[in-house]
Amino acid sequence: MRTSILCVVLVAGVAALPGCAARHPASTTPPAAAEAGAGAGSDSGGAAGALGPASLAAWWDAHHVSLPPAPLVTHDDVVAAAERAVDAAAGRVAREVVGRSVEGRDLLHLTVGRGPTHVLLWSQMHGDEPSATPAIFDLLEWIRRERETAAVQRLEDRLTVHLVPMLNPDGAQRYTRRNAQGIDINRDALHLQTPEGRALKALRDRLQPVLGFNLHNQNGQTSAGSPPRPATISLLAVAHDAARSDSPRRTLAKQTAALVRQALEPLIPGQVGRYSDEFEVRAFGDNIGRWGTAVVLIESGPLSGADADGALVRLNFVALVTALDGLASGRTAAHPIAAYDTLPLNESNLLSIRVRNATIAPGTGVAPFVGDIGVNTSRALVGGDGPRRLQVASRIADLGDLRVFGALEDIDATGLTATPAFDDAAREGDLVRMPDWSVWKGATITVGQPGALFLLVPARTGTRPDSATASPLSESWRLVRRIQPGGPRP
Numbered sequence: 001m002r003t004s005i006l007c008v009v010l011v012a013g014v015a016a017l018p019g020c021a022a023r024h025p026a027s028t029t030p031p032a033a034a035e036a037g038a039g040a041g042s043d044s045g046g047a048a049g050a051l052g053p054a055s056l057a058a059w060w061d062a063h064h065v066s067l068p069p070a071p072l073v074t075h076d077d078v079v080a081a082a083e084r085a086v087d088a089a090a091g092r093v094a095r096e097v098v099g100r101s102v103e104g105r106d107l108l109h110l111t112v113g114r115g116p117t118h119v120l121l122w123s124q125m126h127g128d129e130p131s132a133t134p135a136i137f138d139l140l141e142w143i144r145r146e147r148e149t150a151a152v153q154r155l156e157d158r159l160t161v162h163l164v165p166m167l168n169p170d171g172a173q174r175y176t177r178r179n180a181q182g183i184d185i186n187r188d189a190l191h192l193q194t195p196e197g198r199a200l201k202a203l204r205d206r207l208q209p210v211l212g213f214n215l216h217n218q219n220g221q222t223s224a225g226s227p228p229r230p231a232t233i234s235l236l237a238v239a240h241d242a243a244r245s246d247s248p249r250r251t252l253a254k255q256t257a258a259l260v261r262q263a264l265e266p267l268i269p270g271q272v273g274r275y276s277d278e279f280e281v282r283a284f285g286d287n288i289g290r291w292g293t294a295v296v297l298i299e300s301g302p303l304s305g306a307d308a309d310g311a312l313v314r315l316n317f318v319a320l321v322t323a324l325d326g327l328a329s330g331r332t333a334a335h336p337i338a339a340y341d342t343l344p345l346n347e348s349n350l351l352s353i354r355v356r357n358a359t360i361a362p363g364t365g366v367a368p369f370v371g372d373i374g375v376n377t378s379r380a381l382v383g384g385d386g387p388r389r390l391q392v393a394s395r396i397a398d399l400g401d402l403r404v405f406g407a408l409e410d411i412d413a414t415g416l417t418a419t420p421a422f423d424d425a426a427r428e429g430d431l432v433r434m435p436d437w438s439v440w441k442g443a444t445i446t447v448g449q450p451g452a453l454f455l456l457v458p459a460r461t462g463t464r465p466d467s468a469t470a471s472p473l474s475e476s477w478r479l480v481r482r483i484q485p486g487g488p489r490p
């Protein structure tokens with residue numbers, strides 16, 4: 001997450017190819033608004049055209065580059081994908097190595113386009129924030145496949161797009177935020193003690209991009225709006241001073257973010273948020289803004305569904321194509337910033353799972369009570385040098401009246417009894433017998449405990465204890481739902 005800035009840097013005025021390492025006078029203005037009409041045809045521009053969000057999402061479904069799920073993409077995958085992109089582009093994509101990570105992995109810089117306006121995009125400065133990395137290769141594939149269209153020809157004529165996929169490959173290898181020195185690269189813009197940070201700074205200084213895109217993922221509890229919705233994508237026109245001053249370059253960033261919001265809203269209604277614009281003196285996005293490049297931060301966030309990782313890549317792809325086409329067509333410069341200013345601010349009111357209105361038998365020995373249970377999940381990489389896979393961990397984050405929260409999965413447990421998952425072998429539909437909670441030593445329903453839960457109903461309607469000494473919880477129950485985040489549904 002940003003705690004940093006997600007920037008796509010558009011560099012103006014750089015020569016087309018990586019060979020353009022030589023400094024070119026930076027143009028300080030993006031293509032003029034006067035050209036805004038250029039994108040109005042069916043081939044580009046408006047929401048209904050080939051560059052509309054639905055069309056771009058469908059394009060992605062049909063043609064995206066085949067890579068592992070984003071969190072499992074390795075530096076080797078990135079190197080191979082870059083090689084394929086360069087080979088397939090027949091001279092239209094250039095590649096250079098702009099540095100090496102602490103552990104010696106190449107930091108790649110890919111360039112496409114030959115226009116005077118330079119844009120710089122970097123992804124995965126935080127190793128466990130991967131969603132934009134595959135989208136960078138999908139963007140290159142879109143440019144290659146659609147090269148005969150007016151939209152791509154305009155983009156290549158007017159822009160030079162610089163792409164740094166996976167700026168923190170050592171962190172990505174471990175699926176951790178920090179680099180191999182243990183430094184958060186996005187707090188190293190001033191000290192420049194990380195080779196990855198030095199490479200990014202040197203590239204920006206060489207290219208002097210007009211616009212930058214800083215591409216991150218944010219916390220799974222990030223919400224936007226009221227009632228809270230998942231902040232699946234959050235945007236920020238990065239401030240370049242503590243006063244959060246407006247300037248032509250910050251306006252360009254806001255216009256770009258406004259355009260991106262309007263492209264994404266139809267795909268994820270109500271799920272686009274605005275990241276805090278507080279100036280972080282050590283962060284790259286903020287400093288790249290200070291150094292003269294407009295910066296847009298794009299944060300990918302929580303999303304429900306079986307293929308949320310893929311869907312986030314697709315949203316990044318739609319955002320990037322929209323932003324670049326807006327800049328190349330001149331639409332960005334003519335675009336009002338209202339759609340940015342009215343974005344709901346990021347908050348932290350999202351649960352992974354909310355079990356609502358259950359009768360909670362917490363396993364602690366206290367009497368059952370009615371309430372909601374909030375569960376959050378996180379993912380870690382396991383496998384070391386063997387096959388890599390993600391392991392989901394869950395914990396109970398809150399308990400009681402949780403009506404003010406949103407949830408990726410909301411389970412109405414009215415009339416059901418919630419307990420800790422007390423029987424590993426039990427399957428949904430099975431009859432189970434509750435443990436004697438007064439001597440129970442296993443997990444409980446309390447904050448910090450695992451999120452594995454049972455939802456139960458009495459096995460026979462009207463079951464009641466026969467005597468004053470029997471507890472209803474000693475009766476026979478039927479397992480209606482087993483909640484086991486990250487595990488298979490039995």
Ligand SMILES: [Zn+2]
Nearest residue numbers: 001002126216
């Ligand atoms: Zn980040």
